[in-house]
Amino acid sequence: MQIKELEDVLGGVLIERSARQVALTEFGAEAARQVREILRAVDELGDYARASQARLAGRLRVGMIPTVAPYLLPVVIAHLARHYPQLDIHVRETVTPKLLQELAEGRIDTAIVALPVSEPSLTEIPLFTESFLLVRPAADAGAPVPSAESLREMRLLLLEEGHCFRDQALSFCRLQSSPPREVLDASSLSTLVQMVGAGIGVTLVPEMAVGVETRSAPVSLARFPEPQPSRTIGMVWRRTNPLSRQLTEIAEAVAEAAKAARSGTYDRTA
Numbered sequence: 001m002q003i004k005e006l007e008d009v010l011g012g013v014l015i016e017r018s019a020r021q022v023a024l025t026e027f028g029a030e031a032a033r034q035v036r037e038i039l040r041a042v043d044e045l046g047d048y049a050r051a052s053q054a055r056l057a058g059r060l061r062v063g064m065i066p067t068v069a070p071y072l073l074p075v076v077i078a079h080l081a082r083h084y085p086q087l088d089i090h091v092r093e094t095v096t097p098k099l100l101q102e103l104a105e106g107r108i109d110t111a112i113v114a115l116p117v118s119e120p121s122l123t124e125i126p127l128f129t130e131s132f133l134l135v136r137p138a139a140d141a142g143a144p145v146p147s148a149e150s151l152r153e154m155r156l157l158l159l160e161e162g163h164c165f166r167d168q169a170l171s172f173c174r175l176q177s178s179p180p181r182e183v184l185d186a187s188s189l190s191t192l193v194q195m196v197g198a199g200i201g202v203t204l205v206p207e208m209a210v211g212v213e214t215r216s217a218p219v220s221l222a223r224f225p226e227p228q229p230s231r232t233i234g235m236v237w238r239r240t241n242p243l244s245r246q247l248t249e250i251a252e253a254v255a256e257a258a259k260a261a262r263s264g265t266y267d268r269t270a
Contacts, residue, residue, distance in 0.1 A: 040106030056246040057086035063099040063111035064091060067165045067189060068233060071208045072112070072258055079257035080250070095162045103238060110247050112254070114164045115234040122236045123244065125251040128258050130207040132172065132229040134222045135196050141220035148173050148224075155201030157192045160185040165231070169204045172229040193217045206231065208262060233258075 007014050014028035024032060064073060073091065080087055092099070092108055099111040100119065115124055134145060146154065151173045159166040166185075186192045190213055192203040197217035205213060210221060235251040237244065 036105055043106050056084055056243070056250065059088045059090060060110075060250070061090045061092065061108040063102060063108045063113075064093050065096055065099065065111075065113050065164065066093055067159070067163065067206055067209065068112055069093045071212055072233075072254075072261070075257045075261040076254050079253060083253055084250075096164045097162065100236075103236065106238075109241065109243065110235055110237040110250070112233060112235055114168065115232045115236075117236055119236075121239055123239050123247075124234050124236050125248065126232050126234040127251065127255040128262065129230055129232045130262070131223065132169070132204045132206055132231070133210055134224060135193055135203050135205050135214065135219050136222065137196060137199050137202075138218040138220050140202075145222045145224055148229075151202070157195050157201045157203040158185055159189070159192070160187055165206065168229070168231055172204070189213050193219060204229065 003015060010031065012027045012031075013025050014031055016023050016025050016028075069091070077089060077091075080089060092102065096111075096113050096117070099108065099113060100117060100122075102108045103111055103122065112127070115126060117124060136143070156169075156173065158169055186195065189205055189209050193205065193213045194217055195201065196203050197219050214221065235247070235254065237247050241247065
């Protein structure tokens, strides 16, 4: 009834209705886009007020990719809570394309993703770089480390489509132009490692995930020779965000927490 009333006010049909489904009309899609812009402008008005404060406080909506969130989130939340006690952090975990879309629409304030995102409308701040390690069954411990080319002939376990880590692993193995003998997909790094432990194949895992994901699986780890495959993790946000100065400060705090966590020196109780 509210939608019908809005259609009467606007003088156009917003939704095409049928017995089985409803869909936005062309006018409805444009109206929805305009409404999102209005809502984002309202949010940014509040951000301008927050930006005038000496310290960042209130709600901060942070997105993280799934291959980072489980390992970085606990130390980052603890670190930010200690240094910014008035900050109310809301975390959104999903794949990079969705995070970038939500950034553009103003549904999140910042995102922690793999760089570069190569989007002119976004500010990118590198946080740290980490290597990828080869995960093999425990029986392969001590065996020669295969080259990137050799991995093409092995049963390679990867994350499903949509994860940037999948694309990075494929790039290292140069598999875009030369399909592998067999690739099996999974929805999480944990599943990949457990599959390797069951003798199904091999996989690559980012260094920060090793301690968590391999402690309960019968697998072995190996580093690739230089140049090792790696990725850079960073924070991104809209260049027009009024909180850019504060977000730069947050990025420095996140980088500090990540460095301490990766070196094993971070004390969550401090």
